[in-house]
Amino acid sequence: MKNSHLHGTSLTAKLLDESPVKVDNPIKIGDLTFRDGHQSLFATRGRTEDLLPIAEEMEKVGYWCMEVWGGATFDTMHRFLNEDPWERPRQLKKYLKKTKLMMLLRGQNLVGYRNYADDMATAFVERAIANGIEIFRTFDALNDFRNFETVIKPIKKSGMHFQGTISYSLTEPRMGGAVYNLDYWVKCAKQLEDMGSDSFCIKDMAGLIAPYDAYYLVKALKENVKIPIHLHSHFTSGMADLALLKAIEAGVDIVDTCLSPWAFRSSHPAIEPLVMALRHTNRDTGFDLHQLAKCSEWFEKISPKYRYLLDDRMSIIDIGVLLHQTPGGMLSNLINQLREMGASDRLNDVFRALPEVRKDMGQVPLVTPTSQIVGIQAVNNVLFDTPEERYKMISAQTKDLFFGLYGHTPVPVNPEVQKKALKGYPRGEAPFAGRPAEILEPEMPKNYEDTKGLAKDIDDVLIYGMYPMTGKRFLNWKYGKEPVPPEVLPKTLEDCAREAELVKKAKAGLLVEKPKKEVPPKGAESRQFKVFVDGDYFSVDVEAVGGAPLITGITPVAAPVAKAAPAIAPKPAPAPAPAAPPRPSAAPVAGGTKLEAPMPGMVIRYAVNEGDTVKEGDVVMILEAMKMENSILAPVSGTVKQILCQSAQSVQKGDVLAIIG
Numbered sequence: 001m002k003n004s005h006l007h008g009t010s011l012t013a014k015l016l017d018e019s020p021v022k023v024d025n026p027i028k029i030g031d032l033t034f035r036d037g038h039q040s041l042f043a044t045r046g047r048t049e050d051l052l053p054i055a056e057e058m059e060k061v062g063y064w065c066m067e068v069w070g071g072a073t074f075d076t077m078h079r080f081l082n083e084d085p086w087e088r089p090r091q092l093k094k095y096l097k098k099t100k101l102m103m104l105l106r107g108q109n110l111v112g113y114r115n116y117a118d119d120m121a122t123a124f125v126e127r128a129i130a131n132g133i134e135i136f137r138t139f140d141a142l143n144d145f146r147n148f149e150t151v152i153k154p155i156k157k158s159g160m161h162f163q164g165t166i167s168y169s170l171t172e173p174r175m176g177g178a179v180y181n182l183d184y185w186v187k188c189a190k191q192l193e194d195m196g197s198d199s200f201c202i203k204d205m206a207g208l209i210a211p212y213d214a215y216y217l218v219k220a221l222k223e224n225v226k227i228p229i230h231l232h233s234h235f236t237s238g239m240a241d242l243a244l245l246k247a248i249e250a251g252v253d254i255v256d257t258c259l260s261p262w263a264f265r266s267s268h269p270a271i272e273p274l275v276m277a278l279r280h281t282n283r284d285t286g287f288d289l290h291q292l293a294k295c296s297e298w299f300e301k302i303s304p305k306y307r308y309l310l311d312d313r314m315s316i317i318d319i320g321v322l323l324h325q326t327p328g329g330m331l332s333n334l335i336n337q338l339r340e341m342g343a344s345d346r347l348n349d350v351f352r353a354l355p356e357v358r359k360d361m362g363q364v365p366l367v368t369p370t371s372q373i374v375g376i377q378a379v380n381n382v383l384f385d386t387p388e389e390r391y392k393m394i395s396a397q398t399k400d401l402f403f404g405l406y407g408h409t410p411v412p413v414n415p416e417v418q419k420k421a422l423k424g425y426p427r428g429e430a431p432f433a434g435r436p437a438e439i440l441e442p443e444m445p446k447n448y449e450d451t452k453g454l455a456k457d458i459d460d461v462l463i464y465g466m467y468p469m470t471g472k473r474f475l476n477w478k479y480g481k482e483p484v485p486p487e488v489l490p491k492t493l494e495d496c497a498r499e500a501e502l503v504k505k506a507k508a509g510l511l512v513e514k515p516k517k518e519v520p521p522k523g524a525e526s527r528q529f530k531v532f533v534d535g536d537y538f539s540v541d542v543e544a545v546g547g548a549p550l551i552t553g554i555t556p557v558a559a560p561v562a563k564a565a566p567a568i569a570p571k572p573a574p575a576p577a578p579a580a581p582p583r584p585s586a587a588p589v590a591g592g593t594k595l596e597a598p599m600p601g602m603v604i605r606y607a608v609n610e611g612d613t614v615k616e617g618d619v620v621m622i623l624e625a626m627k628m629e630n631s632i633l634a635p636v637s638g639t640v641k642q643i644l645c646q647s648a649q650s651v652q653k654g655d656v657l658a659i660i661g
């Protein structure tokens with residue numbers, strides 16, 4: 001720099017030549033590549049076999065922690081990957097001996113989508129610790145920390161790290177307003193510090209946090225709590241890199257990043273540019289860029305396996321978040337739902353309804369599962385409300401929320417809507433104010449009972465307890481009691497190259513759609529691939545490695561919700577192309593009033609039998625749509641003359657569910 005004309009004047013020259021800055025407060029880094037990275041980009045489909053080979057090199061980087069488990073991993077591993085979820089941390093710990101392994105824990109929801117009983121929550125956390133998890137990033141969708149009480153105990157008892165986490169939320173485009181202001185967040189942090197939090201995490205799951213809001217928030221937190229502050233944001237809106245930098249200036253202790261191949265889009269800022277940005281500052285990471293490059297190279301190499309799951313829009317940011325604070329995952333859910341109901345033109349009405357519905361529900365943060373509950377209720381209101389009556393179709397989950405089954409909402413709910421929602425509610429019409437899990441019966445005895453002769457240990461029992469249907473199916477695969485379907489088997493890079501070739505051909509119109517053969521030719525080991533072609537999702541059967549691609553069939557299958565999921569985190573992606581149960585086939589008897597499905601969905605159960613007498617407004621059956629359960633009411637009083645569907649059956653809008661006469 002001696003001969004530079006900038007010598008002695010530029011900041012760079014000063015940093016390099018004159019007074020090297022003392023690194024007195026290096027920023028610590030949490031790496032998310034092994035969990036949130038692929039959850040955000042590839043619907044959590046990352047396989048253990050693609051993580052293990054690079055783990056030892058990741059260890060050399062010097063991360064404060066690596067998030068490797070929790071969130072949606074438990075669900076997708078046993079459901080889509082035929083992997084024992086417990087095996088991953090156990091294997092990784094062999095290579096990541098010094099690096100602390102972190103999991104994302106949904107408080108009393110554990111790694112599922114409902115509150116589990118205390119006995120199960122305790123057992124789950126104990127087993128997570130036994131299998132190698134050391135840091136528990138624990139959050140609740142409502143920021144009701146009573147939902148942490150049970151899981152904290154085993155974490156603290158075993159000396160593990162409890163990271164109290166808030167679900168960052170806004171009611172205005174920027175931080176502030178009556179609900180989510182600095183006072184609210186500082187109050188949360190103090191509360192969590194008092195509960196024994198070892199650190200505090202701002203979990204900005206939708207990429208909403210603006211850089212200067214991050215700055216003032218971190219400043220306020222540093223002034224008011226002693227525990228380290230950790231910032232987790234998503235790149236979704238494009239602000240996260242800026243937000244991280246401003247938070248670092250404000251003194252944040254730890255930030256989350258991914259290796260560059262699995263960074264950006266709805267994932268996270270990349271680590272490499274951050275390392276360079278902080279070099280020669282007092283917050284220098286001290287990381288070796290060459291070591292990072294070595295790790296990134298590995299992910300670049302294996303990424304073709306996952307590319308088909310990547311959103312391929314030109315824009316890598318989602319300005320929807322900036323425009324209306326609706327993250328991509330939630331938005332595509334709403335669009336999907338509207339399309340299925342034949343009401344795609346109502347999206348703007350839904351945008352108008354959303355803030356109202358959210359306000360009625362106590363301004364809950366929008367994260368799984370509240371984002372779905374609020375979003376689908378808004379859709380229901382737009383489609384079914386009349387000028388005389390609001391909240392005509394209230395989902396069971398909305399009712400649960402109004403009852404208090406998820407916990408306290410950040411501000412009180414609308415009492416009128418609450419009263420309506422709780423009319424005839426099975427647990428009682430008066431809302432419940434206690435800790436949600438208080439009213440749940442122990443679950444473990446039944447889990448043991450149900451898995452007798454199948455489960456070999458408590459980890460198996462917990463897989464079942466968490467996800468009874470798919471959990472049991474996985475245990476059957478694991479112990480050879482059911483054949484493992486080809487679509488859950490790992491694919492090699494060669495498989496993927498072949499698949500990419502097929503996609504190319506399909507796009508060029510060179511593949512002719514044929515009816516799928518019922519039985520594959522004997523001896524030919526066929527493999528099934530799921531491929532996207534121009535937004536449509538196809539299932540393609542090809543012959544095993546070694547032979548020329550033998551296309552036995554291309555069958556359009558239901559578009560996976562998974563592709564759009566990432567931005568707001570975990571959503572249980574649907575099972576791969578299950579055989580659809582038959583549509584109603586019985587012919588409705590003549591006469592009487594038809595009860596038609598008001599929306600497409602799946603029949604959960606009927607509340608009545610043929611021959612029963614019903615009054616207008618009585619619940620006839622429960623229909624699930626977009627994971628929300630809706631009570632379908634009798635349109636008239638009379639006798640149930642005919643029931644036309646059965647449990648687990650899929651129905652379209654307008655299908656006749658029952659005849660009442």
Ligand code: MN
Nearest residue numbers: 036205234569
């Ligand atoms: Mn996240």
